[in-house]
Amino acid sequence: MIEFTDVHFSYHGTIRALDGVTFTIGEGEIVSLxxxxxxxxxxxxxxxxxxxxxxxxxxxxxxxxxxNATVAELxxxxxxxxxxxxxxFFLQTVYDEVAFALRKFGYTPxxxxxxxxxxxxxxxxxxxxxxxxxxxxGGEKKRxxxxxxxxxxxxxxxxxxxxxxQDVTYRRLLVQLLNEFANEGKTIVISTHDVEFVADLxxxxxxxxxxRVIADxxxxxxxxxxELLKRASLVMPQVPQLLRSIPKSGVNFKLLGVEEGARxxxxxxxxx
Amino acid sequence: MRxxxxxxxxxxxxxxxxxxLLDLNLNVDEGEIVLLTGPSGCGKSSLIRxxxxxxxxxxxxxxxxxxxVLGLNPAVTPTRVMSKHVGTVFQNPDNQLFAxxxxxxxxxxxxxxxxxxxxxxxxxxxxxxxxxxxxLRKRSTFELSGxxxxxxxxxxxxxxxxxxxxxxxxxxxxxxxxxxSLIETLVELRRRDELTVMIAEHKTELLAPIxxxxxxxxxxxxxxxxxxxxxxxxxxxxxYAINVPKVSxxxxxxxxxxxxxxxxxVRDLVDALSEIGCSD
Numbered sequence: 001m002i003e004f005t006d007v008h009f010s011y012h013g014t015i016r017a018l019d020g021v022t023f024t025i026g027e028g029e030i031v032s033l034x035x036x037x038x039x040x041x042x043x044x045x046x047x048x049x050x051x052x053x054x055x056x057x058x059x060x061x062x063x064x065x066x067x068n069a070t071v072a073e074l075x076x077x078x079x080x081x082x083x084x085x086x087x088x089f090f091l092q093t094v095y096d097e098v099a100f101a102l103r104k105f106g107y108t109p110x111x112x113x114x115x116x117x118x119x120x121x122x123x124x125x126x127x128x129x130x131x132x133x134x135x136x137x138g139g140e141k142k143r144x145x146x147x148x149x150x151x152x153x154x155x156x157x158x159x160x161x162x163x164x165x166q167d168v169t170y171r172r173l174l175v176q177l178l179n180e181f182a183n184e185g186k187t188i189v190i191s192t193h194d195v196e197f198v199a200d201l202x203x204x205x206x207x208x209x210x211x212r213v214i215a216d217x218x219x220x221x222x223x224x225x226x227e228l229l230k231r232a233s234l235v236m237p238q239v240p241q242l243l244r245s246i247p248k249s250g251v252n253f254k255l256l257g258v259e260e261g262a263r264x265x266x267x268x269x270x271x272x
Numbered sequence: 273m274r275x276x277x278x279x280x281x282x283x284x285x286x287x288x289x290x291x292x293l294l295d296l297n298l299n300v301d302e303g304e305i306v307l308l309t310g311p312s313g314c315g316k317s318s319l320i321r322x323x324x325x326x327x328x329x330x331x332x333x334x335x336x337x338x339x340x341v342l343g344l345n346p347a348v349t350p351t352r353v354m355s356k357h358v359g360t361v362f363q364n365p366d367n368q369l370f371a372x373x374x375x376x377x378x379x380x381x382x383x384x385x386x387x388x389x390x391x392x393x394x395x396x397x398x399x400x401x402x403x404x405x406x407x408l409r410k411r412s413t414f415e416l417s418g419x420x421x422x423x424x425x426x427x428x429x430x431x432x433x434x435x436x437x438x439x440x441x442x443x444x445x446x447x448x449x450x451x452x453s454l455i456e457t458l459v460e461l462r463r464r465d466e467l468t469v470m471i472a473e474h475k476t477e478l479l480a481p482i483x484x485x486x487x488x489x490x491x492x493x494x495x496x497x498x499x500x501x502x503x504x505x506x507x508x509x510x511x512y513a514i515n516v517p518k519v520s521x522x523x524x525x526x527x528x529x530x531x532x533x534x535x536x537x538v539r540d541l542v543d544a545l546s547e548i549g550c551s552d
Contacts, residue, residue, distance in 0.1 A: 037418045135285065167310075262522055269549070
C-alpha cells in the first residue's frame with residue numbers, strides 16, 4: 001500500500017508544490033496521477049520513493065514511513081522511472097544498463113543473463129544489446145529506462161510520463177505490460193497528461209491541481225467530466241468529446257473506447 | 273517554390289552498420305506545414321538533422337545523396353549561414369535555454385551575430401509578439417511552465433528570421449492546453465509570415481488537422497505522403513505503425529453511414545453525423 005496523509009511540501013520553502021494531499025493506493029491497483037504542468041504530479045512521485053520527505057503529514061509505503069528510510073532502502077521495492085531518461089544512463093551498453101541493478105541486488109550471472117535477455121526481448125530492444133544507450137532515439141531511450149526498472153521486479157512501479165515520445169506499438173505494449181504487472185499484484189502509479197493513453201488503460205485517476213487532489217475516481221467518470229477536466233487544464237478524450245457534441249438527447253457519453261463509441265452511435269441511428 | 277528537396281538520401285551514424293536513412297526522397301514547398309510521423313527510431317530526427325546540416329557537419333558518418341534547403345546544400349554550408357535560414361526547436365526546451373531572463377535568451381543569438389543594439393531590441397520585441405509572450409519578457413526563464421519555455425525557445429529561433437522552422441516533438445513535454453496553444457501559434461506564423469514548418473510528432477490528433485502534408489517514415493525512408501486525410505485513410509487500411517486519431521478510427525468503424533469518409537477532427541465528424549440524421 002501507498003498511503004499519503006495530509007502531505008505538504010514546498011520547494012525552497014516558498015513555492016508550494018503539495019498542499020495537503022491524501023490518498024491510499026492498494027496492492028494490484030493501477031493509478032494515474034493527472035493534471036497540468038506544475039500541478040504536483042512529479043512531487044508526489046518523489047515522495048513515494050523517499051526522495052523527498054513531507055514537511056507536514058505522512059507518507060507510508062509498504063508499511064514503512066518514508067521518514068525512517070533512505071531512497072536506497074526503498075529502491076528494491078519501489079522502482080521509479082523519471083521523465084528524462086538521459087539522466088539515468090551511465091554505462092557502455094544497453095545490456096550493462098539493464099544488468100547493473102540486478103548484479104547489485106545479488107542475482108547470479110546466469111540469472112542476470114536470462115533476465116536481461118527476457119526484458120530486452122519484451123521491450124523490443126534486443127538488437128541494441130551491445131550499443132551505447134546514448135545512440136538510441138528519444139522514444140527508445142524512454143523504453144529502455146522502463147526496462148531497466150522492470151528487470152528487478154519491484155513491488156511498486158512509479159513512472160513519470162511513460163508515453164512521452166512513444167509510438168503506437170509501444171503504447172499498446174505499455175497498456176499490456178501495466179495490466180500484467182497489476183495482475184501479479186504489483187502497484188502501478190503513472191503520472192501523465194496523455195488523456196488518450198489513460199482512456200485506453202482505464203486506471204483509477206487521481207486528478208491533481210495546484211498541489212491538491214481535486215478528484216479521485218474511475219477513468220470513465222473523471223475523463224468525461226468537463227468541469228473537472230477544465231479545472232485541471234486537461235482536454236476530454238476524443239470519443240466522449242464527440243458523443244457529448246452530438247445534438248441529440250439521451251446520448252451516453254461516458255464511454256472511452258472507440259468500439260463502444262461506435263456502438264453508441266449505431267444505437268442512435270437505429271433509434272431514429 | 274521548393275523550400276526543401278531531398279534526393280536519394282542515405283545515412284549511417286559513425287560506427288553503425290545499420291542505415292538511419294535509406295534512399296529517402298522528399299519535397300516540401302514554401303509555406304507548407306508538414307507533419308512527419310513514424311515509429312520510434314524510424315529516422316525522423318536524423319532527417320531533421322540532415323535538413324539543418326547537423327548531419328553530417330557535426331555528427332560525421334557516411335552520407336550519400338543530396339539535400340537542398342532554399343537552394344543551399346546544408347552538408348557544406350557553414351552553420352552560421354544555415355541558421356539564418358533554418359531554425360530548429362528540440363523536444364526539451366530546457367536544453368535550449370540558459371539565460372537568466374526571457375529577453376536574454378531571445379537576444380543571445382542576435383548579440384552573437386554582431387547586430388546593432390536598436391536592431392536587437394526591435395527583433396526581440398517582434399519575436400516575443402509573434403509567439404504571444406510579450407508579457408513574459410522580464411521574467412526568469414526558470415520559473416516558466418513547460419509550454420511557456422517552449423514558446424521562448426521558438427521566439428529565440430524566430431528572432432533570427434528563418435524561412436524554415438523545424439520542430440522535433442515540440443509538444444511532448446507539454447500538457448494538452450499548452451500543446452494546443454503552441455500549435456495555434458505555428459498556424460498563425462505560417463499564415464502571417466509564410467513560414468515553412470516541419471514538425472516531427474507522434475500526436476497526429478493534434479497535427480493532422482492543421483497540416484498541409486503528412487509524411488510517414490519507417491526504417492529510414494518515406495513510406496507514404498500526401499494530404500493528412502488521405503494518408504490517415506491509408507494508415508487505417510494498411511495498418512501503418514502510426515497513431516491514428518480516435519475520431520478517424522471511429523469514422524472508419526462507421527463507414528457504412530459515412531460513405532467511407534474519414535474525419536480528422538471531432539467537430540467535422542459531429543457535423544457529418546448531424547447531416548445524416550444523427551440529431552434531434
